[in-house]
Amino acid sequence: TETVLEVDGLVKHYHVRGRGQVVRAVDGVSLSIGPGEVLGLVGESGSGKSTIGKCVLRLTEPTAGSVRLGDRDITHLSRRELRPLRRDVHMVFQDPYSSLNPRFTVGQIVAEPLRRHGVARGAQVTERVREMLERVGLGAEMRTRRPHELSGGQRQRVGLARALILEPKLVVADEPVSALDVSVQASVLNLVADLQRDMGFSCLFITHDLSVVEFLADRIAVMYLGQIVETGPTKKIFAEPQHPYTQALLSAAPEPDPVRQRARKRVVLTGEVPSPVDPPAGCRFHTRCPVAVDTCRTVEPALTGVREADRPVACHLVTSSEIPDITERD
């Protein structure tokens, strides 16, 4: 089948200098994204999700495993070999403040990818920048402004315009709304959804907030300590999360619908996320899992779609018997 992005067995370990320690940021992650598909990659900070985004963009080199864009294996390409592929993959950063160069105008910032890849010149550039600004809801008068004159939401729209002006096949969005006021988050998310539908790009949407991807992502992958613990179609994950960690994330997310709020399982996690320097043996979640059994402390559960082929889960209780009932309802 046709894929836009295929990540296979990805591992990224960092060595902590002078300490002989290894941070296992990503530890054997496989995922794929089809044409026009949005995958929400969800996890707490330190779960390795941003590292995956960086490996996909080859901003960092994987320790093992492979990354394919379309039919190209990009895992070991040189900078020069990567350059033409940079047209097809773009990133929207978490922080619209530091990712826009304050010395340039909005027009120059949005035009930069066109110039770098030599795909437009002169009046063509001006026209495409004007069009792109309009698509992200900014007027042509914005062209002469500089980043410090803009609001957070406006800056993120400029970041989107810059990421999309080359009509990339894949957009990696790393927490694009988390730095914004709650009041403007929804409008930026709606804009991303509209642009995605109109332009048809595939998207790896990275977030710590599960509720952010409910209406944006076709599929979701939940990460914990460098590994995917559950993945599947968004509707199924929200309707019936199977991994205890996914259940906990969902029960922490705000739910405006009182009926759904009442039906939702309440799972409260205790304890801190363990360090990725020395992740727990067996199931990495066992130190915080409310239903852990002895096996969990020694045997690592595999991510397998025993119950349903399209939604693999890595949990002994899910793969061996019934879905664990770890809930309290009020």
Ligand code: SF4
């Ligand atoms: Fe909890 Fe065990 Fe399942 Fe891990 S394998 S999530 S510790 S029940």
Ligand code: MG
């Ligand atoms: Mg991050």
